[in-house]
Amino acid sequence: MVETTANPGGAVGGTDAAKNHFAKAMEEALAGARALGEEAQNRAGGYREKLYQKKDGLSGEAKVRSDEYKDKAFGFAADGKTKACTALSGLGQAINENAGALDEKVGVKYGDYARTAAQSVQDMATRLDEKSLDELSEDAVEFVRTRPALAVGMAAAAGYLLGRAFK
Known part of the structure; x- marks a missing residue:
């Protein structure tokens, strides 16, 4: 134990001891802070790696799903196109079949209009069927x-x- 009142030089020695003790405490605190910082960086790196792996997995899965849905949409569109072609072709045939009745009831001129319209509808169905x-x-x-x-x-x-x- 150092007596600071009896020895004026001891007061300086006590101050030096306190400074040394404080410096050691600061060094230990800094070392602890560095260690905690390194540990935090290591953990963050681990979490970052997990996040990137999860992101890559999710983006790969999203691409697969997107491709599946795109294929389904094209399938539905192709089915719709086929149905539209069939409907237009049927409409053209129905108009053409009724052209004779128009000849008798209203006149040949209107029957010819119906035949022209039927041919236009048939042509449209053919063009639609031929296009991708x-x-x-x-x-x-x-x-x-x-x-x-x-x-x-x-x-x-x-x-x-x-x-x-x-x-």
Whole structure:
């Protein structure tokens, strides 16, 4: 034990001891802080690695799902195209079959109009059947670019009709 009151030089020695003790405590605190910082960085690196692995797994899974849904959508579009072609072809045949009745009841002129309309519908069904889905989508984009007002009007009319149909 150092007596600071009896020995003036001891006071300095006590101060030096306290400074040394404080310096050692600071060094230990800094070393502890460095160790904690390194441990935190190691843990963060581990978590980061897990996160990247999970992200890669999820993005791979999302790509697979996206491809599946894309294939399904193209399948539905192809089925819709086939059904539309069949419906247009049937409509053309029905118009053509009724052209004879129009000849008798209204006149040959109107029967010829019906035959022309039936041929136009048949031609449309053939063109639709011959085009791929990519070509049809390009045609739709081009139509919207050249006639945006008509495209919006047709979309509104289709929405109205679908709304009435499902009401």
